[in-house]
Amino acid sequence: MNDASPLYPVLERIDANLDAALERLMDLLRIPSISTDPAHAEDCRRAAEWLVADLESFGVAASARATPGHPMVVGHGGEGPRRLVFYGHYDVQPVDPIELWHRDPFDPAIEETPEGKVIRARGASDDKGQLMTFVEAARAWVEVHGALPAAVTFHFEGEEESGSPSLVPFLEANADELRGDLALICDTGLFDNDTPAITTMLRGLLGEEVTISAADRDLHSGMYGGIARNPIHVLSRIIAALHDDEGRITVPGFYEGVSELPAAIREQWQALGFDARKFLGAVGLSEPAGERDRMPLEMIWSRPSCDVNGISGGYEGPGFKTVLPARASAKLSFRLVGEQDPHKIRRNFRAMVQGMLPADCTAEFADHGASPACQMPADDPAFEAARRALGAEWPKPAAFIGCGGSIPIAGYFQSILGMNSLLIGFGRDDDNIHSPNEKYHLSSFHRGARSWARVLHALSMEPR
Amino acid sequence: MNDASPLYPVLERIDANLDAALERLMDLLRIPSISTDPAHAEDCRRAAEWLVADLESFGVAASARATPGHPMVVGHGGEGPRRLVFYGHYDVQPVDPIELWHRDPFDPAIEETPEGKVIRARGASDDKGQLMTFVEAARAWVEVHGALPAAVTFHFEGEEESGSPSLVPFLEANADELRGDLALICDTGLFDNDTPAITTMLRGLLGEEVTISAADRDLHSGMYGGIARNPIHVLSRIIAALHDDEGRITVPGFYEGVSELPAAIREQWQALGFDARKFLGAVGLSEPAGERDRMPLEMIWSRPSCDVNGISGGYEGPGFKTVLPARASAKLSFRLVGEQDPHKIRRNFRAMVQGMLPADCTAEFADHGASPACQMPADDPAFEAARRALGAEWPKPAAFIGCGGSIPIAGYFQSILGMNSLLIGFGRDDDNIHSPNEKYHLSSFHRGARSWARVLHALSMEPR
The missing domain is CATH 3.40.630.10 (Zn peptidases)
Known part of the structure; x- marks a missing residue:
């Protein structure tokens, strides 16, 4: 100029x-x-x-x-x-x-x-x-x-x-x-x-809610504990299975449409000098908890993620109640990138959950919206x-x-x-x-x- | 007479x-x-x-x-x-x-x-x-x-x-x-x-509550999803790990003090003609979900069990909120039999949880009582x-x-x-x-x- x-x-x-x-x-x-x-x-x-x-x-x-x-x-x-x-x-x-x-x-x-x-x-x-x-x-x-x-x-x-x-x-x-x-x-x-x-x-956003049901009523855990299916256990197994030990999401086909970062953008990001320890330290954390082989800015900007945003089941009040609950539910969100297809991921997620259900359990799903990246x-x-x-x-x-x-x-x-x-x-x-x-x-x-x-x-x- | x-x-x-x-x-x-x-x-x-x-x-x-x-x-x-x-x-x-x-x-x-x-x-x-x-x-x-x-x-x-x-x-x-x-x-x-x-x-009863904390506040899952540790995931992994694929409880030393049923009692129980399908059918279930190699009456009378009685974390209201919560908690009960020592099991359970915590996570426990069988x-x-x-x-x-x-x-x-x-x-x-x-x-x-x-x-x- x-x-x-x-x-x-x-x-x-x-x-x-x-x-x-x-x-x-x-x-x-x-x-x-x-x-x-x-x-x-x-x-x-x-x-x-x-x-x-x-x-x-x-x-x-x-x-x-x-x-x-x-x-x-x-x-x-x-x-x-x-x-x-x-x-x-x-x-x-x-x-x-x-x-x-x-x-x-x-x-x-x-x-x-x-x-x-x-x-x-x-x-x-x-x-x-x-x-x-x-x-x-x-x-x-x-x-x-x-x-x-x-x-x-x-x-x-x-x-x-x-x-x-x-x-x-x-x-x-x-x-x-x-x-x-x-x-x-x-x-x-x-x-x-x-x-x-x-x-x-x-990033795009896919919102899902899943409710696992087993018995048709809440049961007493003394009378039924050890024989009746506990939907909290089933739900926990499903959530635990959503990430592998490397932090990758296991929903089938999940990474279809996820591209590697262009070199020029990668250079710009590296030049930003992003301090993950400081970023995490501000909220009481110290270590990036995402995919092991990714740099921190990728984790939050260019890689997809999956988080349970809420979980609920059984007795949640003060004290203790020995209930064996009839159902348990979780709200989950997937953050999407690149060309990931939210509708396909929703279908695959639901099929994965259905495939993990033991006898006597059913899963209901609620759609909390989908927008691509x-x-x-x-x-x-x-x-x-x-x-x-x-x-x-x-x-x-x-x-x-x-x-x-x-x-x-x-x-x-x-x-x-x-x-x-x-x-x-x-x-x-x-x-x-x-x-x-x-x-x-x-x-x-x-x-x-x-x-x-x-x-x-x-x-x-x-x-x- | x-x-x-x-x-x-x-x-x-x-x-x-x-x-x-x-x-x-x-x-x-x-x-x-x-x-x-x-x-x-x-x-x-x-x-x-x-x-x-x-x-x-x-x-x-x-x-x-x-x-x-x-x-x-x-x-x-x-x-x-x-x-x-x-x-x-x-x-x-x-x-x-x-x-x-x-x-x-x-x-x-x-x-x-x-x-x-x-x-x-x-x-x-x-x-x-x-x-x-x-x-x-x-x-x-x-x-x-x-x-x-x-x-x-x-x-x-x-x-x-x-x-x-x-x-x-x-x-x-x-x-x-x-x-x-x-x-x-x-x-x-x-x-x-x-x-x-x-x-x-x-059966005896051991009541525990565990709260897993990660960040020092609730986070936005868009900003932090993919990099911040989610305590609901950590808790789910712990709960999923409490039972193996055979339905056995994995807390170290858990089965110490659990004896096999005396033959005379086993005969009496077999003679009772207990109909597990009917018992479970009355509450909308059909298959015993406990230890695979046990008869149903053992599952509820003479074998120990572990159930999550309540789980809670993040947003649980209607609709959806993309929160990445700071903590998640579960109330668990163990039903105990024979000579199982509730205090030892509590210690071993807590040590197992501590051993499963990833970086940046802490676990707090609340004691909800213990009585032996x-x-x-x-x-x-x-x-x-x-x-x-x-x-x-x-x-x-x-x-x-x-x-x-x-x-x-x-x-x-x-x-x-x-x-x-x-x-x-x-x-x-x-x-x-x-x-x-x-x-x-x-x-x-x-x-x-x-x-x-x-x-x-x-x-x-x-x-x-």
Whole structure:
């Protein structure tokens, strides 16, 4: 970049107008747009209208679109051969337990902390603060150059924290309007405080519940112990058999569609200097417990996993009861990667369980959802351009990383609109999203806006 | 027995006075002596006093002895070289759910059923009806012969259904008074409607709770799945390892002290014609699930067992939550036989668990009690005499049988007083003890009293 670059004055503008940008964010944070609570439906509507007005204030033609739930905000601005779609969400999590907050969650303030200034409020990080980093970058482009550097569709959802019930129908009904060449999503985090990241691998999720039944009633373990089948024992044997001694999952065909990491990504991950001991140490653990032959970042980003999330059976209260229970159940989740087929894995898991049942036992299954893994084309030049642009803003180079959890919107954009997503965010692990005392670092907000200005510039320069 | 036997007129007396005996039982059943409910403390006291008065009515010197809980009734009557101690309990279980009773549980009545007449009331079987079988036999002896055929101590407890908190201190404080040559306990059942039984093998019980902890907090299975240790998996592996493929328990040293069944007992058990398919079929099972090389009655009476009675960990509510839990726990019970040492087994179990823990896991244990198995000397001539006496009353010969559960009083009599027990009872499996609509067959009551008259006679004839 040289002084003649159109980016430079945009970055200067963002710096000069930071206080005004913060005031705008504070305004939005004051609206308690808790989507899951019907009592806050009106607040969700207000937040949507606030965003419409803010987009229109710098020339984006925007409106709040009714859904069976909370409104979607959609706006269009700019021109150019590449059409970008920015997604964020304006709804926030509930604030309970409210007594653990040290201030009103909807009375935002800048606070000094040992790690620098933070914006303290519900939604400061997830996702109002993140969403506004892009809006401020877009505003600065318009204010400096009179226009956005590309055609940009703004799409803000108001139900992300309550399961997005209206999202899929809305995407399907408005596919042509909402489809672009590439989505930009700001709802993820930095790799660490100095290292930005583009999330290109998101694990899928398969949820299963299995209930093993034996006798048709609870039995007395004195009268029947030693002769009656105990479903807790049967369930335990099944769970124990799900992993082999190397930590590999034993469901037949489970690893079909799991690829090895590309060399370029492996190098980036190694360069991140991920400290597994520190990562695990923060939660009281010391040793990676996954597949023995995998590096820790693979375990959580690019390898599939299987965990029992809950188990239940017999007497669980205080004290003791000599019951021999009629049933026992477990909730399990499989995190999926690459091309793993969740439906095939569900079938194979169920067949494996059925095959392990002894006489007199039956298994019932409940389907708790299935979404395949989501993989972005890190080798697409636009992705590499965005990665370099991000690296120019932050102390350390940006990396393409994985995400152990799911980000459903990225999957919907792929499956419904055929659109990949650049997942870039500036949250920190300790932002307390979904918890009391949520905060967003001022540096995340400021550098975040500058980062988007750079990414917009890079993408506008990149031939489509 | 010939007509000159002193037993004959006693049996006739029992037959002739059955209606009066039933009236007495009804009187006792009308007192709602629910020991676990403090609101019924006065009723427990009334029941104790009713029994004192009833014993005194036929010349037994009796009194209600205060304890920190409900009173113990103790009475002494008769003379002879052999001193017998009869034990029963006058307290009853609560009646909830009361709406499932078809009549007031404390308004007893004789009802006609397809299986004959029954006495319907809470406590009809457990244990007021059973207790009174002995009292009526004793009364008949006194009324016919002016005296009991042996020295008999009557010992009625009022806290059996609420954990017997006062029992051990009372036995210890009154050991000389309460100790006899042999205890008679009427709180068990028939083998089947035609076959009386003397329970000579009672399994012991070892209660353990183990909690496996890994991370110091619940984790998100997306972020940590594949790298963090899951304590549910660890616990499942431990439980799965407790039995081998032959159904044997793998705790080191577990079978030390377990003997093979004596040939005479094995023959009696084979003669019982126990139908395991029917026994299991009644609760929706079909195949014995215990040690492969054992006959079904061994599995429940003379072989030790291990059951998980409850398991708990992670999210157990409706729906799904992708938590990777910090801990998981299980309550386990071991049923013990022969000379198995519960304390050694507890130590070995805990060491086995500790030895199976992977890195970052800890195990905490809770002690839920330990009592060794209780074995009566079936080869003692008094036991054989009682068995023959019982067989003379019922359609089929009596058998020495086992009991899968524990009967703590028999253990206390052995350990505190050095006294064995003849466990003889006339309950049926479907008496609904501890449940709504409890009943006791009139034939159990009538033949029960006649049975005790015979046993008293047999024991008084048997040289000490």
